Amino acid sequence: MKRTLNIETVKKIGEEVLLKGWVGSIRSHGKLIFIDLRDFSGITQVVFTPKMDEKMYSLVSEIKPEYIIEILGEVSERPESMRNAEIPTGLIEIKAKEVKIISKAKTMPFPIDNDGYEINEKNRLEYRYLDLRRDRLKRNLKKRFETISLMRDIVKEKGFVEIETPILSKSTVEGAREFIVPSRNFKGKFYGLAQSPQQYKQLLISAGYEKYFQIARCLRDEDPRGDRQAEFTQLDIEMAFPDSEEDVMSLMEEIYIKVVKEIFPEKHITQIPFPKMTFKEAMEKYNTDKPDMRKNKEDKDELAFYWITDFPMFEWKEEYKRWGACHHPFTLPQETDIDKIKKNPKDILAHQYDLVLNGFEIAGGSLRTHDIETLTACFEVMGHEDEDLKKQFKHYYNAFEFGIPPHGGIASGIDRFFAVALNEESIREVIAFPKTGDNKDLMMASPSNVSKKQLKELGIEISEDEE
Numbered sequence: 001m002k003r004t005l006n007i008e009t010v011k012k013i014g015e016e017v018l019l020k021g022w023v024g025s026i027r028s029h030g031k032l033i034f035i036d037l038r039d040f041s042g043i044t045q046v047v048f049t050p051k052m053d054e055k056m057y058s059l060v061s062e063i064k065p066e067y068i069i070e071i072l073g074e075v076s077e078r079p080e081s082m083r084n085a086e087i088p089t090g091l092i093e094i095k096a097k098e099v100k101i102i103s104k105a106k107t108m109p110f111p112i113d114n115d116g117y118e119i120n121e122k123n124r125l126e127y128r129y130l131d132l133r134r135d136r137l138k139r140n141l142k143k144r145f146e147t148i149s150l151m152r153d154i155v156k157e158k159g160f161v162e163i164e165t166p167i168l169s170k171s172t173v174e175g176a177r178e179f180i181v182p183s184r185n186f187k188g189k190f191y192g193l194a195q196s197p198q199q200y201k202q203l204l205i206s207a208g209y210e211k212y213f214q215i216a217r218c219l220r221d222e223d224p225r226g227d228r229q230a231e232f233t234q235l236d237i238e239m240a241f242p243d244s245e246e247d248v249m250s251l252m253e254e255i256y257i258k259v260v261k262e263i264f265p266e267k268h269i270t271q272i273p274f275p276k277m278t279f280k281e282a283m284e285k286y287n288t289d290k291p292d293m294r295k296n297k298e299d300k301d302e303l304a305f306y307w308i309t310d311f312p313m314f315e316w317k318e319e320y321k322r323w324g325a326c327h328h329p330f331t332l333p334q335e336t337d338i339d340k341i342k343k344n345p346k347d348i349l350a351h352q353y354d355l356v357l358n359g360f361e362i363a364g365g366s367l368r369t370h371d372i373e374t375l376t377a378c379f380e381v382m383g384h385e386d387e388d389l390k391k392q393f394k395h396y397y398n399a400f401e402f403g404i405p406p407h408g409g410i411a412s413g414i415d416r417f418f419a420v421a422l423n424e425e426s427i428r429e430v431i432a433f434p435k436t437g438d439n440k441d442l443m444m445a446s447p448s449n450v451s452k453k454q455l456k457e458l459g460i461e462i463s464e465d466e467e
């Protein structure tokens with residue numbers, strides 16, 4: 001007999017069905033036993049009546065929460081007083097005829113039938129596969145999937161093509177610090193894990209892929225800062241020949257308006273079109289470049305999207321005692337005079353735009369420089385030597401010499417968007433297998449040591465005090 005999903009039982013009143021799933025709560029009133037059977041589609045109440053024979057009774061008595069079982073039974077309407085309007089299967093129950101235990105389960109280390117916020121997060125992350133059994137996380141991951149599918153549909157409809165780009169890439173001075181991966185075949189040499197598809201997507205533009213997008217994984221080896229993840233997901237977009245910043249911004253705006261309307265209809269957007277504010281104005285008025293512009297901060301269903309524009313091109317990096325790019329070095333300065341760029345880096349504005357939601361930056365992008373002189377000047381301001389750069393970005397400089405159209409793009413960190421839209425305080429609640437704030441994977445116990453043999457193959461020696 002073919003399996004029926006819990007959610008389908010309501011259409012099968014009077015029929016015999018085979019259900020499979022996880023045992024939720026068990027309630028016994030003597031020989032009258034109720035089991036809530038859970039599968040990915042929902043929950044069904046199964047009833048074992050006192051009429052069952054001894055063999056079945058002893059099997060049912062063995063069942064504990066979280067066992068995986070199989071039930072053959074008849075779908076029947078519940079007596080009026082037993083109906084539960086809160087769940088889609090609340091009108092029916094399954095009168096069990098046969099039961100089979102498929103897999104037993106130890107006692108859970110923590111409850112999984114509630115929201116789980118009160119449980120120590122380290123415990124939850126160590127046993128993430130158990131934590132993920134809870135309804136809240138299932139809902140979050142389902143919404144995440146629905147949103148990403150919708151985002152794909154929206155941009156596909158507009159002629160964008162999703163193209164995967166490498167994760168195993170090259171270490172460059174793009175901006176953030178990369179994770180590096182030692183090469184076994186080329187000892188002493190390293191790959192860099194892509195901190196974003198930035199360079200690849202610009203090269204795709206030069207190759208004539210005029211409308212690129214990707215649901216991209218980005219990896220950054222940055223110092224742990226609160227609620228960040230070393231590995232995160234972006235909706236990454238790039239287009240050739242934008243008329244202005246507006247072309248990129250309005251696309252991202254349209255995506256988020258549709259996503260809210262279709263996937264989070266209970267939310268309301270404070271203002272459409274999304275208002276804009278310059279970086280200068282934001283700093284002067286709110287002393288931050290990501291002001292929380294909600295009208296009512298108590299309202300959990302308000303989404304205040306806001307564009308911040310006209311960022312400075314460069315910012316002083318005290319740590320390195322030099323200028324760095326506010327966004328990244330490929331951003332187009334608003335100044336066309338190269339001498340001015342070199343002489344007055346602090347006054348140069350950039351064609352950069354960030355999208356802020358309820359006080360969080362959820363997207364950032366820019367128009368890009370497409371002429372070599374300006375790009376080189378920007379790198380020079382940041383203290384990079386011409387020769388060194390040409391070596392590091394050989395692919396880039398070469399591509400520019402073969403022709404590249406004006407282009408621009410944006411990337412939206414969708415983990416943060418989900419956290420806000422799902423009223424979660426931490427992005428860890430919207431990622432299936434997140435790392436801790438200090439980048440540990442408690443479930444896999446990573447990072448971990450590797451064998452001496454592996455190190456030797458890579459030509460790496462660990463100094464004593466670091467072992």
Ligand code: ASP
Nearest residue numbers: 196198365366409410411
């Ligand atoms: N690559 C940039 C980032 O990850 C986004 C962009 O400029 O498109 O922030």
